[in-house]
Amino acid sequence: MTYDFTAAAVLDGPSTTERLEAALQLVSAATAEDAGRPVSRDTTKCAKIMIVDDEPINIKVVQKYLQGHGYSHFVTTSDATRAIDMFRTQRPDIALLDIMMPEVSGIEILQQVRADRQISRIPVVILTAVGDARIKQKALELGATDFLTKPVDPSELVLRVGNALVVKSHYDHLANYSVQLERQVRARTSELMASRRGLVQTLARAAEYRDNETAHHIVRVGRYVGLIAKELKMPEEIIELLEEASLLHDVGKIGIADAILLKPGRLTEDEYEIMRQHCAFGRRIIQQSLESAWERHGTRSQLQLVEPGNAIAWLIPVAAMIAQTHHEHWDGGGYPLGLRGEQIPIEGRITAVADVFDALSNKRPYKEAYAFDRCIEMMERGRGTHFDPQILDAFLQRTDQILQVQIDLADVD
Numbered sequence: 001m002t003y004d005f006t007a008a009a010v011l012d013g014p015s016t017t018e019r020l021e022a023a024l025q026l027v028s029a030a031t032a033e034d035a036g037r038p039v040s041r042d043t044t045k046c047a048k049i050m051i052v053d054d055e056p057i058n059i060k061v062v063q064k065y066l067q068g069h070g071y072s073h074f075v076t077t078s079d080a081t082r083a084i085d086m087f088r089t090q091r092p093d094i095a096l097l098d099i100m101m102p103e104v105s106g107i108e109i110l111q112q113v114r115a116d117r118q119i120s121r122i123p124v125v126i127l128t129a130v131g132d133a134r135i136k137q138k139a140l141e142l143g144a145t146d147f148l149t150k151p152v153d154p155s156e157l158v159l160r161v162g163n164a165l166v167v168k169s170h171y172d173h174l175a176n177y178s179v180q181l182e183r184q185v186r187a188r189t190s191e192l193m194a195s196r197r198g199l200v201q202t203l204a205r206a207a208e209y210r211d212n213e214t215a216h217h218i219v220r221v222g223r224y225v226g227l228i229a230k231e232l233k234m235p236e237e238i239i240e241l242l243e244e245a246s247l248l249h250d251v252g253k254i255g256i257a258d259a260i261l262l263k264p265g266r267l268t269e270d271e272y273e274i275m276r277q278h279c280a281f282g283r284r285i286i287q288q289s290l291e292s293a294w295e296r297h298g299t300r301s302q303l304q305l306v307e308p309g310n311a312i313a314w315l316i317p318v319a320a321m322i323a324q325t326h327h328e329h330w331d332g333g334g335y336p337l338g339l340r341g342e343q344i345p346i347e348g349r350i351t352a353v354a355d356v357f358d359a360l361s362n363k364r365p366y367k368e369a370y371a372f373d374r375c376i377e378m379m380e381r382g383r384g385t386h387f388d389p390q391i392l393d394a395f396l397q398r399t400d401q402i403l404q405v406q407i408d409l410a411d412v413d
Ligand SMILES: [Fe+2]
Pocket: 249, 250, 278, 326, 327
């Protein structure tokens, strides 16, 4: 299975669920293919066999039988109290475990083995006396792999050990293969995310080239958004997501005619009306969902849907939401939807503060750059009308860093 890395596929790429389904398909396809391969009984002859029996003579007899059939790697103990430590340190491929032992019974050892994730999958064959039905049932409940009745029949011993080892070998092989596949899926997913990030930045730069008066505008806005999100104590991955998604806030300006976009001086009301359309253009450029789908999902913050550990998968929906809502005002006087207060998704409210500050503090076709203090004063005037007061406070808490971004990313005349 391969991923489609075309621009369309990456920008409008698979959701997390789809990626997980693809990963599961990969695992099950490989598992099915792998399961068809026979594991040779000969390959199990190098297995490490552990024998626990309080009678040293029993250990010798079992070991001798198995040696006669090609097995050569044994760890043994007649001290039941050492058995669990041996399981953990020796990690045998199979264990033959006597039940009736002084101090610690085979049942207790089996119980501890099955409770320890590191060793719980080791096959354990129980050595028990004839007719011990109650103990057999208990051992089965605890996950015993098989039983051998004492005195041990040599041919039965060899066959049962061989069978258990073949099953174990299949299991190990499939488990390793799954781990390998999981690693591959993770690597491909991170490649996909890197491509998606790359395309977002490319698209943002393309929009920036058209609007040539705002050379570093989008990058500065991204940084300001990140600083506000940090002050709001958002998780690191959300901060990163917002910083990247906000790069596309004005991508819709691609759809505005040069005569309006680059007009020196103030726009007429008609021109301004056209300019306002950049929000809807931006959203449609980023996320090509139908109008009806957009209406159905409304303007709910996309950050609420982010799965921890996989925030970057929401880059496109969050960017689309920012493009759509970054000109809404806290008091409902903004555009294009006239949303009010918390109806405006938080990603849009944060970007509004960052975007306005950058417009005030830099030169535009219709205005000169204002001094920092004047910008702050004008921002304060927008408290509760244009801006969410809480977000404006977060911005004002970070003015030192904001000033630094302004210096580091100043536009070159
Ligand atoms: Fe805008």
